[in-house]
Amino acid sequence: MQQFTRFFTDEQRVRIHEASLEILENVGLLVRNKKAREIFAKHGCEVDNQTTLVKIPRKIVEECRKSFVPTYTFTAQDPQYDVTLPGDRPVVVTGSSAPNIIDPITGEERRATSADIANIAYLINELPGFDVFSISTLAEDAPKGQFSLSRFYPALKNCKKPVRSNTPSIADLEQVLELGYLIAGSKEAYMERPFINHHYCPVVSPLTMDVESTEAVIYLTEMGLPVYGTIVPNAGMTSPMTMMGTLVLGNAEFLALATLIQLIRPGAPMIYAVLSTVADMRTGNYAPGAVETGILQMAHTEMARFYNVPSGGYIGLTNSHVNDAQSGYETGINTTAALCAGADLFNMGGLLGSLMAFDFAKAVIDNEIALMLKRIKRGMEFSEENMALDLIKQVGPGGSYMDLEHTMANMRTTAVLPKVANRDPRGRWEDMGRPDAHARAMKEAKKILTKENPARFPAELDEKIRAHFPGIVAGDARWYE
Structure with a gap:
């Protein structure tokens, strides 16, 4: 039987749950989405449509808990890449939706494009430590009316692993689903194997459900398609400046979202996913790389086991702007802590600067960390x-x-046999020009991206997609000139 790191006694976990129920029943939350308020009201919650305040009685939360399920599956275009939480843990995912990229030729930070997404998708397809491609950047070159298509098309065209991201509106979401139907061959075929995985942050701390993301969660849950949300309290800014206060608030927010999902479709799979952080109050700066992020993930994971649902989230991020020691120890310490606590899902790959910029070398380095995490999970294998x-x-x-x-x-x-970590004697390393981890990782990224891409769409399918969406971006992966 697996043993996990624990902070709390059984009685303390019950008290955290009870405290979260007190918040939902007595404090409530603002629900900006009208349809969500209607769902809560229909099932007996106290709803004030003037203020948008919703109070959820504990009996409703407890009833919804009965339909929580213990697994969540990420489906891929190629079934060999399907992964299920928690059985396939640790499931390693790229960080997502950064506006910028570190140009692999100039080393300068710039706006990311759809061509960058195509290259990142191909890279992640070929790096064995990654299990899911959460679309790493935005696409500055997206044609009008194709913001989300310009992200999902190059991602799906170049990666056969599960692809995950979000959309800013229902119109964009419907376009993305149309793309999925075309790739699958029909809507019916897609619904049997929905290989586009959806993720949103519908709860804005403290205790507020937004309009568009909540709408998307409702829409996808009603359709029976995969979707989950991440809870993001920030101690000192949007939650109390104590770890326990942030945990209890975040736990209440998870239960509010989980209750909404279960009221819509009992038994809908979910992930208790978080990015709980503590702000650096010397400056007010966001600090997802801080060790407190790892500690909070460990605590939320313990509560996820209390509810018997998969857990994880954005863990292993860094505030560093380069691939230096800070980047390595922030990613390494927090992911190892989360793994030892039993977390299942790790959004950790490729991003620098507090989720602001993707870097190819960082993704290759994080692939190596991911392989090490998977090796730790295997443990000693007694026999x-x-x-x-x-x-x-x-x-x-x-x-x-x-x-x-x-x-x-x-x-x-x-043993894990790394391609980035250097194990040569100093003399040989000096003879090779003293390459650091960043240089070795960039060399590996270029080696992958200059090879023929085995994941690319067949020409016939690509022509069909391009005819259906006139003016869509090229979406082809190729190394940079």
Whole structure:
């Protein structure tokens, strides 16, 4: 049986839950979306349409808890890449929706384009540590009326792993679903295997449900399509400046969203996903790379186990603007802490500067961290065979295991063999020009992106999509000139 790091006793977890119910029942939350208010009112919640305040009685939350389900599946275009939480944990996802990119040629930060998304999609398809491509950037070159298409089309065209992102409006969402129907061959085929995965942040801390994201969650839940939300309290700004106050507020916000989803469709899969942070009150700066983000993720994950739902979120982010020691220790410490606490989902890949810019080298480095996390998850793999007693007797004192078939058979599975981390003697490293981790990672990214892309759409399908959406971006992956 797996053991996880725990902060709380059974009694303390119950008290956190009770405190969250008190908030929902006595304080309530502002629900800006009219349809959401109607759903809450229909099921017995106290709704004030003038102020938009909704109070949710604990009995309604507790009734909805009965329909929580313990798994969530990310479906891919290629079924071999389907992943299910928690069984396939840790499921590693790219960070998403950054406006900018670090240009791989100039090293300068600039606005990202649809061509960048195509290249990132292909890179993530080829990096084995990543399980889901959450579209990493926006697309500055999107034609009018095709904002979301200009993100999802190059992503789906170049990546066969599950693709995840959001849309700013229902009109954009409907366009993206049309794209999915075309790729699948029909709406019916798509509904059987919905390989576009949707994610929103409908709850704006403190205790407010917005209009558009909430509308999208309702729309997708009613259709029976995959969707989940992330809760994002920021201590000192949008939640109390204590870890426990932020946990209780964020937990209440998760329960409010979960209740809405279950009222619409009991048994709808969900993820208890968070990006709970503590602001740096010396400046007011956002600090997703701080160790407190990892601690809060651990606590939320403990509550997710209390509710028997998958957990995770944006964990392993960095405030650093370059691939330096800060970037490495912020990503490494927080993801390891979350893994030890039992988190299932890790939105950790590729972003620098507090989610503001994608960097190809960072994605390759994070792929290596992801492989290490997966190795930690495997652990020691206790068995009589793995103790290798017969082999130890055979080799005996003073012998060598280096040239044995047993060593050759196990060398690639026992250890992570990194491509970025340097293990050469100093002299060899100096002879190679003293490359740092960033340089080695960029070399690996270029090596991948200059090869033929095996994930690309067949020409016939691409022609069909381009005829259906006139003027759509090219969406082709190719290395930068």
